[in-house]
Amino acid sequence: MSQSIRDSLDHCVKCTICETQCPVAAVTPLFPGPKYVGPQAERYRDASREGSPDDSLDYCSGCGTCTLVCPQGVKVAEINAQARAVMKAQKGVPFRDKLISRTVVGGRLSVATSPLYNWGIGVGALRWAAERTVGIHRRAPMPHAARTTFRTWVWRRNLTRRRVRSTHRVVYFHGCAANYYETELARRTVAVLEHQGIEVIIPRQECCGLPMQSNGLLDEARASVRRLAAQLAPYAREGLDIVSTSTSCSLMLKREAREILELEDDPDLRALAPRMFDICEYLVGLYEQGKLQTQMQPVPLTVPYHPPCQLRAHNIGTPAHRLFELIPELRVIDPNVTCCGVAGTYGLKAEKYDIAMAVGAPLFAQVDGSELACCDSETCRWQINSATGVETVHPIELLYRAYGLE
Amino acid sequence: MSGTRVVVIGAGLAGLTAAVRLGGQGLRPTVVTRGLGGLPLSPGTIDVLGYAPEAVDLIETGMAAFLERNPAHPYAQIGLDATAAGIESLREAVAPIEIIGDGARNMLLPSMLGGARPTAYAPASLAAGALRDGLRVLFVGMQALRDSPAALAAATLPVAAAAAGLRDVTARSIDVTTSPRPDEPDVNPVTMARALDDPALLTRLAAEVRPHVLDVDVVAFPAVLGMQRHAEVLADLRSNLGAPVCEVASVPPSVPGIRLDALLRDRLVALGGRVTLGAAAVGLERRGTRVTAVDLDRGDRVVSMPADAVVIATGGFASGGIVLDSHGGLTEAVADLPLAGDPGPERRFGERASDDHPGLAVGVTVDAGMHPLNPDGSVWADNVYAAGDIIGGAVPWRQLCGEGICLGSAAVAADTLVRELAATVREV
Ligand SMILES: Cc1cc2nc3c(=O)[nH]c(=O)nc-3n(C[C@H](O)[C@H](O)[C@H](O)COP(=O)(O)OP(=O)(O)OC[C@H]3O[C@@H](n4cnc5c(N)ncnc54)[C@H](O)[C@@H]3O)c2cc1C
Ligand code: SF4
Ligand code: SF4
Numbered sequence: 131m132s133q134s135i136r137d138s139l140d141h142c143v144k145c146t147i148c149e150t151q152c153p154v155a156a157v158t159p160l161f162p163g164p165k166y167v168g169p170q171a172e173r174y175r176d177a178s179r180e181g182s183p184d185d186s187l188d189y190c191s192g193c194g195t196c197t198l199v200c201p202q203g204v205k206v207a208e209i210n211a212q213a214r215a216v217m218k219a220q221k222g223v224p225f226r227d228k229l230i231s232r233t234v235v236g237g238r239l240s241v242a243t244s245p246l247y248n249w250g251i252g253v254g255a256l257r258w259a260a261e262r263t264v265g266i267h268r269r270a271p272m273p274h275a276a277r278t279t280f281r282t283w284v285w286r287r288n289l290t291r292r293r294v295r296s297t298h299r300v301v302y303f304h305g306c307a308a309n310y311y312e313t314e315l316a317r318r319t320v321a322v323l324e325h326q327g328i329e330v331i332i333p334r335q336e337c338c339g340l341p342m343q344s345n346g347l348l349d350e351a352r353a354s355v356r357r358l359a360a361q362l363a364p365y366a367r368e369g370l371d372i373v374s375t376s377t378s379c380s381l382m383l384k385r386e387a388r389e390i391l392e393l394e395d396d397p398d399l400r401a402l403a404p405r406m407f408d409i410c411e412y413l414v415g416l417y418e419q420g421k422l423q424t425q426m427q428p429v430p431l432t433v434p435y436h437p438p439c440q441l442r443a444h445n446i447g448t449p450a451h452r453l454f455e456l457i458p459e460l461r462v463i464d465p466n467v468t469c470c471g472v473a474g475t476y477g478l479k480a481e482k483y484d485i486a487m488a489v490g491a492p493l494f495a496q497v498d499g500s501e502l503a504c505c506d507s508e509t510c511r512w513q514i515n516s517a518t519g520v521e522t523v524h525p526i527e528l529l530y531r532a533y534g535l536e
Numbered sequence: 537m538s539g540t541r542v543v544v545i546g547a548g549l550a551g552l553t554a555a556v557r558l559g560g561q562g563l564r565p566t567v568v569t570r571g572l573g574g575l576p577l578s579p580g581t582i583d584v585l586g587y588a589p590e591a592v593d594l595i596e597t598g599m600a601a602f603l604e605r606n607p608a609h610p611y612a613q614i615g616l617d618a619t620a621a622g623i624e625s626l627r628e629a630v631a632p633i634e635i636i637g638d639g640a641r642n643m644l645l646p647s648m649l650g651g652a653r654p655t656a657y658a659p660a661s662l663a664a665g666a667l668r669d670g671l672r673v674l675f676v677g678m679q680a681l682r683d684s685p686a687a688l689a690a691a692t693l694p695v696a697a698a699a700a701g702l703r704d705v706t707a708r709s710i711d712v713t714t715s716p717r718p719d720e721p722d723v724n725p726v727t728m729a730r731a732l733d734d735p736a737l738l739t740r741l742a743a744e745v746r747p748h749v750l751d752v753d754v755v756a757f758p759a760v761l762g763m764q765r766h767a768e769v770l771a772d773l774r775s776n777l778g779a780p781v782c783e784v785a786s787v788p789p790s791v792p793g794i795r796l797d798a799l800l801r802d803r804l805v806a807l808g809g810r811v812t813l814g815a816a817a818v819g820l821e822r823r824g825t826r827v828t829a830v831d832l833d834r835g836d837r838v839v840s841m842p843a844d845a846v847v848i849a850t851g852g853f854a855s856g857g858i859v860l861d862s863h864g865g866l867t868e869a870v871a872d873l874p875l876a877g878d879p880g881p882e883r884r885f886g887e888r889a890s891d892d893h894p895g896l897a898v899g900v901t902v903d904a905g906m907h908p909l910n911p912d913g914s915v916w917a918d919n920v921y922a923a924g925d926i927i928g929g930a931v932p933w934r935q936l937c938g939e940g941i942c943l944g945s946a947a948v949a950a951d952t953l954v955r956e957l958a959a960t961v962r963e964v
Contacts, residue, residue, distance in 0.1 A: 143854075146789040147572050150726045159717050163724070198813040201571030201855050384836040404837045418842070445834040447566065447812030464805055 142169035148196035157488035161189035164196035191473035218346025227345035267483035271516035305376035359398035426532035428459035438507035472513035548573025550924025550942035551849035557950035559807030579785035580792025584656035586936025614944035622943025636663035650692025665782030680715035759783035899928020921949035
């Protein structure tokens with residue numbers, strides 16, 4: 131276990147604050163809560179022995195709430211993440227978890243077969259079969275695949291050379307979801323950045339390894355994130371900032387890969403981390419320096435905005451709120467809910483689907499009936515959309531409208 | 537002043553109260569905090585002064601005598617008026633929960649060990665158990681909750697009440713088996729409280745208790761009577777049992793504290809304030825006599841957060857507001873503010889773990905506007921304020937004064953901040 135996580139363990143005073151805030155323990159007796167499976171059980175985990183003293187660990191969704199609320203700075207979620215990965219690796223990772231971990235392979239396949247894939251995820255019988263055979267819940271949110279990838283668009287863009295050139299350059303790390311599923315978000319992010327007069331560089335990029343990490347495929351996760359870091363680090367060393375629309379993937383590069391995958395000393399990751407920004411965090415930074423375009427047209431909507439747990443784990447608060455304040459006539463409701471339940475791939479799994487839905491229920495109740503909802507994280511958007519039927523977009527989409535870029 | 541940036545460090549009772557009070561005056565403070573504060577662990581009562589060291593009945597009189605003996609106590613700067621003002625802010629913020637008490641007299645509340653504990657204010661559910669002459673209490677123990685020893689409470693309470701000067705307080709007890717998770721030997725109080733939001737489980741609990749409600753003035757339950765539906769749960773139980781019902785606080789996690797904590801944070805968000813969790817303040821940037829920014833350690837990097845004024849409400853030892861290094865050195869964690877009361881290298885441990893330790897009263901010294909002071913008595917920075925347990929000179933656990941200090945200092949800090957900020961804006 132990485133040293134910074136290990137050291138934090140001894141600071142636990144058993145105050146129970148994390149127990150009372152864990153959204154999973156609140157809805158199921160199957161999970162005893164962060165303190166038990168984290169700092170407590172960790173003392174009995176022993177690398178030389180097989181297995182975990184507490185299999186219920188598998189029910190931790192990895193939402194990170196426990197780490198956030200702990201007043202003593204114990205990295206509870208990180209302890210859990212690492213122990214869970216080791217447990218899975220020891221027990222053997224089920225085929226289903228391997229499948230949903232391979233976002234690049236899965237993404238390529240679904241884009242290549244997009245009409246068929248998009249039809250398939252809507253067919254009850256096929257979804258039922260998928261639940262029975264691989265254990266992906268029949269009602270779990272599945273994104274629609276794009277017809278062509280974002281990279282194809284980037285390739286064409288480079289050919290036509292129709293792009294902003296400037297001395298203010300940033301790198302866009304789009305991640306897998308924006309490449310295969312939410313390509314429109316990726317294009318609009320580029321448009322919003324270019325609207326600020328910024329030149330956007332979009333290098334080739336691997337998967338950050340997070341889905342593999344959370345499903346126990348540690349070696350694969352390490353290899354993948356190192357390849358990604360090697361692709362992006364040269365820009366960081368040049369002094370360029372890297373922005374991302376994927377909250378969980380950017381957190382991998384900021385912190386998690388080093389902490390959880392024990393890559394503390396990886397020089398590429400170290401160079402990258404201080405230059406990684408969540409897109410809204412970056413835009414707020416520009417605003418504070420007086421460099422953000424604030425000429426905006428009204429967006430007369432009332433939108434519930436859910437800052438996802440993966441964003442909160444950045445420890446940056448909720449920067450989108452600052453941006454929304456700049457948009458005339460936009461009314462934003464804060465549902466004030468910890469987690470939507472899906473927590474990456476957790477809520478897709480047949481045995482966890484009901485738990486994920488129960489966790490998200492208070493959020494869904496507040497989103498229900500809205501014209502539009504907003505959330506920074508892709509899997510959360512799919513979850514909210516599938517649970518409520520309400521179209522759910524990234525904050526960038528609201529800015530895009532406000533700038534009149536449509 | 538809506539464009540001004542006010543940062544409150546710490547999300548305990550002091551930080552949250554300061555923030556909602558600032559929010560009530562048109563500012564939109566950002567609370568940055570490493571984690572939640574002590575409220576979810578506290579009994580949910582508002583202690584102003586419980587022991588001086590003798591039990592305090594009339595608070596103003598008790599306070600005057602106490603301050604004569606303890607001139608360096610934070611109340612000497614805060615004053616009871618400020619504490620009353622802080623209580624009003626709290627009352628407004630947690631409105632669905634009624635806070636009982638007039639601040640003139642302490643009430644005595646039964647504890648789950650049968651103690652008679654003085655406190656100035658309490659949520660209505662707890663205050664309903666206030667002891668008085670001739671009170672007949674039925675303690676309900678829940679087998680699923682390990683920390684509800686009803687028989688012990690019933691045996692001890694008459695003795696404790698008599699020692700506190702009350703006559704003829706009597707108590708009986710029963711143990712009930714109702715549980716949302718019958719297979720679990722030890723159900724967390726928070727799980728129990730959430731489960732009792734469900735009318736079906738509540739009806740089962742009431743049915744188990746009802747036959748025993750004879751010749752009692754109050755039925756005392758562990759403090760688990762509902763979370764989201766707390767008010768309804770209380771009302772249902774009262775009408776179902778045909779008798780007054782109260783909650784009795786026990787060890788953490790404390791449901792009454794969690795309810796207040798959640799309501800305060802909701803209120804702050806409703807007022808347009810923000811909470812940034814997970815970020816530790818590790819420095820203040822100064823220009824001359826003013827602080828211009830807070831340095832925040834976010835885990836992956838340290839960033840500078842611009843600030844026009846800062847409230848430090850980081851608590852004491854328990855919350856990391858003050859840190860003790862392995863060489864015995866004491867440091868204020870955010871800005872290395874000067875600390876008073878350091879017993880120095882002679883610092884020793886007592887015979888027993890529960891003995892007083894001189895280090896517990898260590899903290900920053902403040903003026904009447906809650907500005908932290910230098911050892912020579914000058915103000916450390918013009919736009920920095922302290923609130924809560926970080927202020928030295930008190931031993932909250934002994935004196936039962938913690939929440940009163942939090943509320944009073946939060947009220948003063950917020951009001952001084954608003955006044956002084958307005959003055960600087962005018963000057964500019
Ligand atoms: C278990 C327990 C029970 C208690 N019971 C009683 C009681 O019954 N009666 C009584 O009078 N007193 C009691 N106390 C004393 C208690 O300390 C005070 O009454 C009160 O809780 C102090 O509140 P506060 O807001 O000042 O600080 P806290 O509630 O301690 O909050 C401090 C906050 O600051 C944050 N923080 C600390 N350092 C940093 C940093 N560097 N950067 C960012 N954030 C930081 C913490 O995460 C936390 O949110 C109890 C304390 C504990 C721990
Ligand atoms: S991990 Fe933190 S919040 Fe949880 S019990 Fe330990 S100290 Fe408390
Ligand atoms: S990461 Fe989330 S689900 Fe897991 S223990 Fe922590 S709070 Fe609970």
